[in-house]
Amino acid sequence: MAETKMVNLTIEGRPVSVAEGTTILEAAKTAGILIPHYCYHPGLPIAGLCRMCLVEVEKAPKLAPSCATTVAEGQVVHVHSDKSLDARKGVLEMLLINHPLDCPICDQSGECELQDYTYQEGRSDSRYREPKRFNPAEDFGGDVIYVPNRCILCTRCVRFMDDVAHESTLNVSERGDRALIGKFEGKDMTHPWAANVVDLCPVGALLSKDFLNKARAWELDRTASICPNCTQGCNVIMETRENQVVRMRPRPNENVNAFFMCDWGRLNYRWMNEKNRVERPMVRSNNGLAPTSWEAAISAAARALNGKKAFVAASPMLSNESLFLLTQLMQGGNGTFRVTEGEEAPLPGVEDLALRRERAANVYGAESLGFKKTKDLLGGMGQGDVLVIAGEDLAGIDASALSRASEIIVISSVLPEAATKASVVLPIANFSEEEGTVTNLRGRVQRFTQARQAPGETRPSWLVLGDLLGALGQQSSFFLPSEVFAKLASTNKSFAGLSYDTIGFKGLPLVDAPPTKPKASIPVGAA
């Protein structure tokens, strides 16, 4: 790779050294200075039209749009000088003259860039005395609603559809102060990635129907996680309100999903909140399954497994940690899993990003840990094996298919109908309730963390499996998922050298993952 030339400049009195061709706006970020902006987004082509990011560059005749001006050697940039502040104050006043003051009923309130910058730099009053422009809200199709009165015409949405989704759907209709975002005849926002425009919209003009009026932004708790809904492994923020997942939004990661996530993954979070959970450990007695203590349930499971081959039907939603511990339970038996499939839907503007055909988080992880992908989930089960159902819902499988098993142990969040004959039921947390890692289809190991509290006496899967292994005398219990991962890394050469610390929240590839092209890094604090 050719040596990149570095350019030295001063921004707000701080020396900055960045690669040639960097914009002033990005250079300022490296110095910890956020230049207010609306139309600029690092994942979209530069438009330079909101004029919010104007800064004063010494010796330049006019204020420069920092998003569209590349750095030059020796430049001296003032972000907060009187001239630049005055220009931004002017833009904010202009943006607000036709903007309704309906923050109290606007979904964007609390995470609105117009609100933030107005509090930060804007005027406290308006000099506008004329009637405001009004246009009715419009259903754009898909998950998107457009409220033109709040629109500041930054065109991020138009550029996303044109240049990232490669499906021209939106446009700027009309001109001058009559301008608004329009939909092309016969098109709507049903593109599988269209809902990203809601995240991109800096104000409350494009809203998610799914999230509409559901929560105020400041009521949400945010957790770094991974979208579990396909093998792409998009980095996400899971947002919960009163212990319910109410929204998933993309978290930037240049190696996986850039700034985006698909609509299917985004909207498929309700299962995490479902109420049909097993909340207490249960053991079969004469009167059927009866709740008991964890100690009693673990001992019962250990007794059932002792010295026998286990056949593990696992869910590809389980973490690497849990799947690894399950392999330790097998005692010479086999493990299988199956995956639901759907249509692949790529996002053309970003390399190697798609809603994948296989709709589960850890297909690659399960395979690399020795589980066999099959359509016939229980086909390989031997007569008299102990059947361990780990997270599998057994949908479409008849109870009679389980009859070959000598005993059935269910380690799941929900008790499958077909497994009502289970002798032991150990309730575990679901994907949103525990911590762990999953491996995406390019062999990238990524951490997810706990977004909500598990119901009842439910425990994290790695803890339950660790205790069970301890009861079998195989190995001592684990106190943290990172300890399970450390054990995995020390025994499996694909994971050699990896740890929670090194993986961090952007993930790392497995040692033997196929090499991928290095991608341009996303600047800090990008979106």
Add this chain to the structure above:
Amino acid sequence: MGFPHHPNPRETTVLSQHFGDAEARTLDGWKKRGGYKALEKALGMQPAEIVNVVKESGLRGRGGAGFPTGVKWSFMKPGDGKPHYLCCNADESEPGTFKDRELMRWTPHALVEGCAIGAYAIGAETAYVYIRGEFTEPLYWMEKAVEEAYAAGIIGKNAMGSGKRIDVHVHKGAGAYICGEETALMESLEGRRGNPRIKPPFPAVSGVFGMPTTINNVETLIAAAPILLNGADWYKKMSLSSPKSTGTKLFSVCGNVVRPGTYEVVMGFPFKEFLYDLCGGPLHGRKFKAVIPGGASVPIQTMDEAEATLMDYEGFVAQGSMLGSGGVIVIDDAQPMVTVIARIARFFAHESCGQCTQCREGTAWTTKILERIRDGEGTVEDLDTLIDIGEQMTGKTICVLSDSCAVPVISGIKKFRGEFEALIQGRRFHPVTAAVA
């Protein structure tokens, strides 16, 4: 010539000498009047020589900005391995300006010739004439002229037997003032919405279809032919004032004068004599009050300023305005200035493309305030607000439409504040009493 009036002996008719002469529109008639001799001469020269002659002549852009044409042409680096393009900006939409319309109506072949010379000089094989959508008659004559020129082998694969390829395409706009802005014109030409582009990159680096492009006004290109035929010195000598402004300039005059029309005078001609002699002065019983000398987007001049002006790029600037496109709008004492300025602001609000915040919101806001003052609902604070908005609209946007709206408003309030204040204080403007007073 003072078309549609009889020529005035004080005019210097170079470009406009065939106005009103129907025969000059045809290829034969044009050749009979010395047409295409300049192109023939040009094709025998090296492109660099042509650029030097034009540079030497001091010809400056006639569209409004006044950038030296030869210098602009010299930005086009020969042998860069990319196709070059010439664009002729015939989207003449500046209020009060209609010189290019007359040039294309009466001398369409002059523009074909100018385009061919320009294209050859900058190493382009293709020239686009982007003509204003409302110009149906000029479009008709331009298309006819291009057709005739192709049929006669003057342009095409082998232009005038020189072995050079020069294509000229006439492209009709769809009716947007903003498409006269050079980069918006290119966007529109490429088939997209006519929004100005961020500069840099400038057209000479990345213009039409991302290729090096030069864009010139109709009058500029037409002026290149006589310069090549008669030499740079001949052109340079046509100046009564600043040596930086050379040649002749067409002025289209409209408003409250006896003889509105298109006039061609030498740079540096006294504006007072122009208004009173050539244009015939004010209508009977009226007095001139103000002049907008270069299309609606230049500062308004008071009569004191206008009468002291020498008509060239520097002369108008020295008297508080700009030469602009040469669209002279004359306003007499029967016109309420607030109404005039409100109408101009409404035009810019209507034509703003709506990209940049200050322009989209500022032009409309300005218009609303001005119309409120006009209707007797204004307040004293409104004037300060208007000036403040105007300052926010100046020098901060992608193109200068925003500035263009602010200029007449700011200059109007500064120079005619009394009329604004009278309306605000409840004294309505009365044309008859105003004219008599």
